[in-house]
Amino acid sequence: MFFTICIPTYNRAHTIIRALDSLNEQEFKDFEVVIIDDGSTDDTTQVINDYKKTASFEIRYFKKENGGKHTALNVGIKKARGEFFCILDSDDWFKAGALKEMYEECKKIADNDEFSGIMGRSMINGKSLIGNKFPDDPFISSYVDFHFFSGLKYGPFGDCCECNKTNILKQYHFPEPEEAKFVPEAYLFDQVGVKYKLLCTNRVYKNVEYLEEGISNTVDYKTKNIIGFLHHYVSRLDNVFPYVSNLPYKLKVIAWWRYWTAVKMDFNKTGPRVKHIPILGYIVRIGTPILNTLFKFYYKDLARKGR
Incomplete structure (x- = not known):
């Protein structure tokens, strides 16, 4: 077959x-x-x-x-x-x-x-x-x-x-x-x-x-399924990015920003966490509040829908 x-x-x-x-x-x-x-x-x-x-x-x-x-x-x-x-x-x-x-x-x-x-x-x-x-x-x-x-x-x-x-x-x-x-x-x-x-x-x-x-048309579907997205973000940082060369720096920052945002939303701390956090990861963690504000300002509709 x-x-x-x-x-x-x-x-x-x-x-x-x-x-x-x-x-x-x-x-x-x-x-x-x-x-x-x-x-x-x-x-x-x-x-x-x-x-x-x-x-x-x-x-x-x-x-x-x-x-x-x-x-x-x-x-x-x-x-x-x-x-x-x-x-x-x-x-x-x-x-x-x-x-x-x-x-x-x-x-x-x-x-x-x-x-x-x-x-x-x-x-x-x-x-x-x-x-x-x-x-x-x-x-x-x-x-x-x-x-x-x-x-x-x-x-x-x-x-x-x-x-x-x-x-x-x-x-x-x-x-x-x-x-x-x-x-x-x-x-x-x-x-x-x-x-x-x-x-x-x-x-x-x-x-x-x-x-x-x-x-994909459901409001807050990401917020309601943040643990599922956290699995995805952790996998990218642990299982994908380390094996990809010449990855644009901007994408690395976005990946870490999404990870830290999801971690904050994981109120019960039941989701997975990355195995190793590089210096960039810590820098993005500090700057996450600023990135969140920029996202809400430039992508109002996506932010409203919980994307």
């Missing part, structure tokens, strides 16, 4: 049919669908059971207690049997012919141990490209490059659609703190990016819809 399409979902019975229909219509059929239901209270189970009766592909459905998307992805990665793993959110859908095009790209790096996978583009509701185009096609990048180098120079690239080798992803795991329902996906994928490259293309594979009830 070539692809595992993982669909993490929570109370999206009203949109998941569209995602499944986009898979049913694919010409390429060498894939399985693994749906991880993160404790839905709507009729998702019935919708999936009904759909399985006529689907042209294998659907494996697992329901778990609500813990957040990151916990659903942990289960999905563990259950995956395909050679490549692709995340399809339950409110998104593939464009016609996407899997065949993705297969062609994946085959180029399937036997190359330097690459974790491939990355293509997404559109908003099939109308406009999300983010700027990659400067070349194909474009050799990585999650680290994507977030800290080319993404700043040529981007922002925005939400993309990627497939990674399943055997690589199985080596990583999202933390599952009880105090948070959200851990940024970059927690895991930046660690992948330290070791592996991505083959990127400007081909569009996926359509995205940003629903009002989505977590």
Whole structure:
């Protein structure tokens, strides 16, 4: 089996049919669908059971207690049997012919141990490209490059659609703190990016819809899940930055500022802490109140939403 399409979902019975229909219509059929239901209270189970009766592909459905998307992805990665793993959110859908095009790209790096996978583009509701185009096609990048180098120079690239080798992803795991329902996906994928490259293309594979009830549109979602973000910030400082050369000084300052801000918000002191604090870390800690004021002044809307 070539692809595992993982669909993490929570109370999206009203949109998941569209995602499944986009898979049913694919010409390429060498894939399985693994749906991880993160404790839905709507009729998702019935919708999936009904759909399985006529689907042209294998659907494996697992329901778990609500813990957040990151916990659903942990289960999905563990259950995956395909050679490549692709995340399809339950409110998104593939464009016609996407899997065949993705297969062609994946085959180029399937036997190359330097690459974790491939990355293509997404559109908003099939109308406009999300983010700027990659400067070349194909474009050799990585999650680290994507977030800290080319993404700043040529981007922002925005939400993309990627497939990674399943055997690589199985080596990583999202933390599952009880105090948070959200851990940024970059927690895991930046660690992948330290070791592996991505083959990127400007081909569009996926359509995205940003629903009002989505977590990215929720006010104070960061504040409410600060422990999850703290895991992410600690991982960047402990597991990513030490292995990245020529990292812009400004990004190091921002990383430490975000860490110290999150530490202050961790009132019960239950979150993780960095293993080693360099001189820069202590300097930023002293200057954090000033940086907080500047952020609130220049980014009023983001500050209001708890970003």
